[in-house]
Amino acid sequence: MTTEAIAGPSKSTPGLLSRAFAGRSGPLAVVCLAIFVLWYLGTVWLNAPLLIDRYEREGQDWSITGLAGDAMAMERPILPAPHQVVEELNKSILQRSVTSKRSLIYHAWVTLSSTLLGFAMGTLLGIVLAVGIVHVNTLDRSLLPWVIASQTIPILAIAPMVIVVLGNIGFTGLVPKALISMYLCFFPVTIGMVKGLRSPDPLQMDLMRTYSASKVQVFWQLRWPSSVPFLFASLKVAIAISLVGAIVGELPTGAQAGIGARLLVGSYYGQTVQIWAALLTAAAMAGMLVAAMGGIERLVLRRSGARP
Amino acid sequence: MALEAVMQQGEAETAGSAARPVIEVENLSLTFETADAPVYALSEVNLTVNAGDFVSFIGPSGCGKTTLLRVIADLEHQTGGTISVNGVSPEEARRARAYGYVFQAPALYPWRTVERNVMLPLEIMGMTSAERQARAARYLDLVNLGGFEKKFPWQLSGGMQQRVSIARALSFEPDLLLMDEPFGALDEITRDHLNEQLLRLWERTGKTVVFVTHSIPEAVFLSSKIVVMSPRPGRIIDVIDCNLPADRTLDSRESNEFAEIAHRVREGLRAGHSYDD
Numbered sequence: 171m172t173t174e175a176i177a178g179p180s181k182s183t184p185g186l187l188s189r190a191f192a193g194r195s196g197p198l199a200v201v202c203l204a205i206f207v208l209w210y211l212g213t214v215w216l217n218a219p220l221l222i223d224r225y226e227r228e229g230q231d232w233s234i235t236g237l238a239g240d241a242m243a244m245e246r247p248i249l250p251a252p253h254q255v256v257e258e259l260n261k262s263i264l265q266r267s268v269t270s271k272r273s274l275i276y277h278a279w280v281t282l283s284s285t286l287l288g289f290a291m292g293t294l295l296g297i298v299l300a301v302g303i304v305h306v307n308t309l310d311r312s313l314l315p316w317v318i319a320s321q322t323i324p325i326l327a328i329a330p331m332v333i334v335v336l337g338n339i340g341f342t343g344l345v346p347k348a349l350i351s352m353y354l355c356f357f358p359v360t361i362g363m364v365k366g367l368r369s370p371d372p373l374q375m376d377l378m379r380t381y382s383a384s385k386v387q388v389f390w391q392l393r394w395p396s397s398v399p400f401l402f403a404s405l406k407v408a409i410a411i412s413l414v415g416a417i418v419g420e421l422p423t424g425a426q427a428g429i430g431a432r433l434l435v436g437s438y439y440g441q442t443v444q445i446w447a448a449l450l451t452a453a454a455m456a457g458m459l460v461a462a463m464g465g466i467e468r469l470v471l472r473r474s475g476a477r478p
Numbered sequence: 479m480a481l482e483a484v485m486q487q488g489e490a491e492t493a494g495s496a497a498r499p500v501i502e503v504e505n506l507s508l509t510f511e512t513a514d515a516p517v518y519a520l521s522e523v524n525l526t527v528n529a530g531d532f533v534s535f536i537g538p539s540g541c542g543k544t545t546l547l548r549v550i551a552d553l554e555h556q557t558g559g560t561i562s563v564n565g566v567s568p569e570e571a572r573r574a575r576a577y578g579y580v581f582q583a584p585a586l587y588p589w590r591t592v593e594r595n596v597m598l599p600l601e602i603m604g605m606t607s608a609e610r611q612a613r614a615a616r617y618l619d620l621v622n623l624g625g626f627e628k629k630f631p632w633q634l635s636g637g638m639q640q641r642v643s644i645a646r647a648l649s650f651e652p653d654l655l656l657m658d659e660p661f662g663a664l665d666e667i668t669r670d671h672l673n674e675q676l677l678r679l680w681e682r683t684g685k686t687v688v689f690v691t692h693s694i695p696e697a698v699f700l701s702s703k704i705v706v707m708s709p710r711p712g713r714i715i716d717v718i719d720c721n722l723p724a725d726r727t728l729d730s731r732e733s734n735e736f737a738e739i740a741h742r743v744r745e746g747l748r749a750g751h752s753y754d755d
């Protein structure tokens with residue numbers, strides 16, 4: 171009887187739950203919930219030793235529930251609770267004008283501008299290298315190994331030195347950070363475009379030959395359009411690592427501005443809440459950038475007749 | 479009507495009396511060096527195609543028909559013998575855009591609409607946009623694809639895609655047409671229709687056509703000369719002159735003359751096969 175009563179209304183809206191799970195939002199919600207639960211558990215577990223130490227030093231009585239409550243409200247926790255981070259985000263995004271040096275939006279914009287500049291330069295460099303490699307035999311043999319070798323240098327480790335050196339010869343601000351981004355993101359573009367520009371099948375190339383088309387015509391009418399899907403796959407990787415490059419480039423700038431600077435300041439003063447807020451902002455930025463790339467990709471591919 | 483008949487006659491006469499060789503092949507052979515064993519695709523091929531000829535290659539699968547066509551088109555290079563196209567080397571002929579090639583597969587560019595696929599050679603050859611439009615419309619109509627201009631290749635059936643590729647080869651109106659099984663993927667009725675269209679186009683324009691097919695009736699119906707090839711290594715075992723009246727229609731296929739020629743082609747193919755085993 172009771173089960174029927176419970177089952178009754180859900181039967182009248184049979185689609186709701188199953189629809190939520192059939193789509194993408196259902197599973198996503200479950201994953202988010204799981205992350206929150208784990209995060210809260212982690213907060214208590216990681217912060218507990220510090221608190222217990224303090225309780226014992228002060229000869230205080232403590233209970234598990236009291237401990238859990240305190241663990242989620244520490245000023246400099248090892249791991250801040252989600253609501254603390256949300257509160258910090260609220261404070262530093264919504265409560266401040268975007269021009270304020272304490273606004274995360276301001277810092278995000280600083281990082282974003284060098285990300286985009288570096289991305290544009292890296293994409294351009296990547297495409298130019300790929301075009302050269304595909305068309306000039308000697309470049310294929312001489313350049314490609316260097317392109318690959320370039321990525322074995324741990325740029326994340328030497329980026330600070332690069333910034334300092336460039337700063338000494340007069341390059342400061344946007345450009346050095348963008349250079350780090352460019353260095354990281356030209357690589358996937360080159361690799362993807364070399365593959366893409368070589369992707370036309372032999373028959374499609376033969377067709378151009380029967381028209382005795384020039385190299386330039388073959389490039390614009392055949393190689394370039396065939397490479398577009400490869401280009402977008404590379405660009406999605408490139409824009410994400412371009413952001414990483416910009417943040418890394420900001421770490422040694424004497425903590426002036428940018429997400430990287432916020433991370434650095436946070437770790438100087440043990441402001442874990444601020445660090446996490448900056449991290450989440452960076453993650454959201456990366457997500458939005460990749461999603462935007464995906465949107466442009468769909469638009470372009472639809473215009474060039476890809477199957478829906 | 480009368481005028482048209484006169485014009486046709488006139489053109490047929492000039493084509494007949496000129497007998498200018500367009501393709502001359504002497505002792506041509508071609509061996510593909512592959513990883514395991516060399517493949518002897520063509521051996522000692524001798525052939526002359528005159529201006530205005532409609533020459534069909536017929537022969538078992540894998541006998542080298544495509545290969546021969548590709549040598550003529552300078553897409554493949556012979557390993558022995560000589561070949562000239564329009565009196566010059568195939569390469570020079572290709573550079574002069576002497577021929578239109580219909581591949582065995584459609585080879586359309588998937589990011590271009592049907593119409594823009596047909597316009598591709600016209601763009602490359604630098605025609606004005608008005609001219610491109612007009613030609614694309616004309617030749618898409620010719621292959622019965624009017625109304626499909628804005629579709630993308632994947633929205634068409636295989637046979638329709640092949641017809642687009644035929645329209646593309648016709649669009650820049652080359653004097654020499656190289657067609658590799660252009661109607662292989664079509665149903666019988668469409669095939670009949672396009673056979674007739676191609677025959678009329680050939681009569682009207684006096685183009686030289688080199689045509690690969692597996693169908694004996696198609697070869698007899700269309701050709702002025704049928705070249706029968708043997709299995710690998712491809713060699714020519716018979717060249718059959720086949721001058722059915724110029725005003726032949728699909729019904730001519732029931733005539734005795736037609737049956738006789740078809741019989742001779744079949745005998746040639748049989749003889750070729752017995753070479754093998």
Ligand SMILES: Nc1ncnc2c1ncn2[C@@H]1O[C@H](COP(=O)(O)OP(=O)(O)OP(=O)(O)O)[C@@H](O)[C@H]1O
Pocket residue numbers: 510511512517518519538539540541542543544545546582710
């Ligand atoms: N690029 C190549 N490399 C090696 N062998 C090849 C190559 N192209 C063709 N061949 C071989 O040459 C022979 C002739 O091939 P070809 O494509 O000319 O045959 P075909 O007469 O057109 O056959 P079909 O009627 O099936 O189209 C075949 O045995 C094939 O395996």
Ligand SMILES: [Mg+2]
Pocket residue numbers: 543544545582658
């Ligand atoms: Mg073939």
